[in-house]
Amino acid sequence: xxxxxxxxxSGGLDSYTAAAIARRDGxxxxxxxxxxxxxxEREVEAARxxxxxxxxxxxxxxxxxxxxxxxxxxxxxxxxxxxxxxDERGIPSTYVPARNTIFLxxxxxxxxxxxxxxxxxxxxxxDFSGYPDCRPEYLEAFERLASLATxxxxxxxxxxxxxxxxxLSKSEIIRQxxxxxxNYALTHSCYDPAASGRPCGRxxxxxxxxxxxxxxxxxxxxLGGTRQ
Amino acid sequence: xxxxxxxxxSGGLDSYTAAAIARRDGxxxxxxxxxxxxxxEREVEAARxxxxxxxxxxxxxxxxxxxxxxxxxxxxxxxxxxxxxxDERGIPSTYVPARNTIFLxxxxxxxxxxxxxxxxxxxxxxDFSGYPDCRPEYLEAFERLASLATxxxxxxxxxxxxxxxxxLSKSEIIRQxxxxxxNYALTHSCYDPAASGRPCGRxxxxxxxxxxxxxxxxxxxxLGGTRQ
Numbered sequence: 001x002x003x004x005x006x007x008x009x010s011g012g013l014d015s016y017t018a019a020a021i022a023r024r025d026g027x028x029x030x031x032x033x034x035x036x037x038x039x040x041e042r043e044v045e046a047a048r049x050x051x052x053x054x055x056x057x058x059x060x061x062x063x064x065x066x067x068x069x070x071x072x073x074x075x076x077x078x079x080x081x082x083x084x085x086x087d088e089r090g091i092p093s094t095y096v097p098a099r100n101t102i103f104l105x106x107x108x109x110x111x112x113x114x115x116x117x118x119x120x121x122x123x124x125x126x127d128f129s130g131y132p133d134c135r136p137e138y139l140e141a142f143e144r145l146a147s148l149a150t151x152x153x154x155x156x157x158x159x160x161x162x163x164x165x166x167x168l169s170k171s172e173i174i175r176q177x178x179x180x181x182x183n184y185a186l187t188h189s190c191y192d193p194a195a196s197g198r199p200c201g202r203x204x205x206x207x208x209x210x211x212x213x214x215x216x217x218x219x220x221x222x223l224g225g226t227r228q
Numbered sequence: 229x230x231x232x233x234x235x236x237x238s239g240g241l242d243s244y245t246a247a248a249i250a251r252r253d254g255x256x257x258x259x260x261x262x263x264x265x266x267x268x269e270r271e272v273e274a275a276r277x278x279x280x281x282x283x284x285x286x287x288x289x290x291x292x293x294x295x296x297x298x299x300x301x302x303x304x305x306x307x308x309x310x311x312x313x314x315d316e317r318g319i320p321s322t323y324v325p326a327r328n329t330i331f332l333x334x335x336x337x338x339x340x341x342x343x344x345x346x347x348x349x350x351x352x353x354x355d356f357s358g359y360p361d362c363r364p365e366y367l368e369a370f371e372r373l374a375s376l377a378t379x380x381x382x383x384x385x386x387x388x389x390x391x392x393x394x395x396l397s398k399s400e401i402i403r404q405x406x407x408x409x410x411n412y413a414l415t416h417s418c419y420d421p422a423a424s425g426r427p428c429g430r431x432x433x434x435x436x437x438x439x440x441x442x443x444x445x446x447x448x449x450x451l452g453g454t455r456q
Contacts, residue, residue, distance in 0.1 A: 064292040064334070069341045098337035101377045105333040106292070109326035113297045138376040145373050148366040149329045 004057070005162065006030045006107045007120035011046030013187040013209065014122035014165055017177040019054050021164040022120045024180060030114060031056040032107050036096065037067030042197045046188035053186055062106060066096060080192040082202040086211065100133035104142050104161070111159040112150045119146075124165040124173060126208060139163050170212025178218060185221035199223070232285070233390065234258045234335045235348035239274030241415040241437065242350035242393055245405040247282050249392040250348045252408060258342060259284040260335050264327065265295030270425045274416035281414055290334060294324060308420040310430040314439065328361035332370050332389070339387040340378045347374075352393040352401060354436060367391050398440025406446060413449035427451070 005027040007019040019029055031054070033047040044061065051059040100123065107119045123134040132138065139161050147158035165173050177184065189209045190199035199206045199222070213220040233255040235247040251257055259282070261275040272289065279287040328351065335347045351362040360366065367389050375386035393401050405412065417437045418427035427434045427450070441448040 060296050062293060062296055065290065066337060068288050068290055069338045096337075097340035097379070098333055098377060101333040101336055101373065102330070105326055105329040108329055109294060109324075110297045112325035132379060132382045133377045135376065138373070141369070141373040141376050145329065145366070145369040148363065148369050149326060149361045151325070151360060154360045 003117040004028045004030060004114060005118040005120050006032055006111045006114070006116045006159075007056075008103050008107055008122070009033050009047045009051055009059070010122070011043035011048075011050060011187060012122070012189045012205075013177065013182075013184050014124060014173060015120075016050045016054070016122075016182060016184075016187055017173050017180070018120050018122035018162075018164050019050075019056075020177060020180045020182055022118065022162060023054060027118065027120075029054060029056040029120075030110060030116060031059040032103075032110060033059065033061045034103055034106060035061055035063045036099065036102070037065045040191075040193055042190075042193050043188045045197075046186060049186040053183060060110070064102065064106075066099070066102070069097065080200075080203050082192075082200070083207075084204055086204065086207055098133070100131075100138075101142070108146055108150065108159065112152055115152070116159060117157070118160050118162045120162045120164075122165055123163055124168050124170070126170055136163075136166055139166070169215070170208055171215035174212050174216040174218060178216070183221070187222060189222075231345040232256045232258060232342060233346040233348050234260055234339045234342070234344045234387075235284075236331050236335055236350070237261050237275045237279055237287070238350070239271035239276075239278060239415060240350070240417045240433075241405065241410075241412050242352060242401060243348075244278045244282070244350075244410060244412075244415055245401050245408070246348050246350035246390075246392050247278075247284075248405060248408045248410055250346065250390060251282060255346065255348075257282060257284040257348075258338060258344060259287040260331075260338060261287065261289045262331055262334060263289055263291045264324065264330070265293045268419075268421055270418075270421050271416045273425075274414060277414040281411060288338070292330065292334070294327070294330070297325065308428075308431050310420075310428070311435075312432055314432065314435055326361070328359075328366075329370070336374055336378065336387065340380055343380070344387060345385070346388050346390045348390045348392075350393055351391055352396050352398070354398055364391075364394055367394070397443070398436055399443035402440050402444040402446060406444070411449070415450060417450075 005022050007029050009015045009031040031051045143161045147153040189205045191203040191205045192200045233250050237243045237259040259279045371389045375381040417433045419431040419433045420428045
């Protein structure tokens with residue numbers, strides 16, 4: 001593998017790890033962070049630090065105000081659920097309608113302009129227990145769409161969708177990233193941080209992260225050495 | 229057919245006609261206009277007038293700055309081609325990479341939040357001689373993606389993609405819209421209008437429109453009674 005890839009970088013640990021795997025495999029990276037109307041901007045700040053750490057060729061922050069449609073706790077429509085059973089099935093209220101389709105489409109536009117041969121996304125097995133747009137069959141359908149949608153596809157070299165974490169658990173992701181020397185202190189996962197930026201520790205994202213570090217037998221460096 | 233539909237409304241005559249067909253078929257309409265970094269804002273003004281004329285439930289204008297990626301004359305990257313042979317094959321420089329995928333994705337987000345049962349897009353046979361993301365097989369691939377991407381799809385009622393103009397020529401579109409009583413004076417098609425808003429008459433879009441009215445045996449009311 002070589003050439004460039006467009007990576008969707010959220011500021012969380014999954015997309016950072018996916019990007020680092022693409023880099024290890026020989027890709028130079030363009031990083032795309034979408035400001036989609038999140039209530040909290042802390043994750044966008046984290047994305048900037050992660051992009052710098054990865055040494056990307058260029059980092060674009062693109063605004064698209066999905067709050068105009070509403071429909072998700074992540075864009076201010078309802079409260080962030082706390083202390084929810086982690087393995088509950090079903091689509092949570094933090095689901096942002098069509099988010100990955102919108103993000104992948106934007107990445108596809110950049111991939112086409114830049115001639116990138118891959119789009120990197122950090123979705124994983126945990127996500128697709130709840131979010132329909134994280135499942136492998138969804139990613140395959142997007143790859144097929146990309147092959148029909150673009151000039152590159154018409155010319156026989158459509159960008160592929162690279163989702164290296166898709167079958168990994170959170171602890172496996174953390175182990176892989178740690179082996180690659182990643183600094184997870186740069187990342188931010190919480191859906192509902194305090195004004196100081198400190199994670200709440202009670203939303204799904206905080207608790208999945210804490211369980212991942214615990215199962216990997218590692219401390220979370222973003223918590224400054226304390227253990228939840 | 230009944231229920232609501234999200235229509236992608238550009239301010240041109242195709243999307244206006246597609247929306248009017250969906251309305252005739254019993255849909256109440258949500259209209260989405262994407263400000264994607266067009267050099268000219270005249271078409272966004274036209275979209276507002278068209279939305280008002282159609283009596284839509286709500287019109288959302290959403291900004292997403294595709295000029296950040298470059299790669300199209302329509303977002304200021306290179307000159308708009310003029311006086312080009314109209315039936316030339318190949319992808320013109322006015323092609324905006326992944327534009328329809330991005331637009332349909334945004335419409336999908338709104339459709340999911342609002343429970344709309346269809347997404348309406350005005351692509352047609354003329355478009356897909358040059359733009360890969362206007363072909364029927366592309367639209368089918370997006371519909372499949374939508375069925376996998378969304379909560380509605382998981383629950384067995386994915387939004388369908390309604391492209392009522394897909395096999396029509398420009399003159400057939402104009403005849404249909406005229407029969408529906410549409411006021412094409414509200415629409416704007418030119419890629420490169422004068423500061424006054426007056427169409428240039430020489431870009432592909434102006435010339436396809438002029439040929440469509442000529443073949444339909446009608447005057448273009450947007451030209452104030454003059455004939456090109």
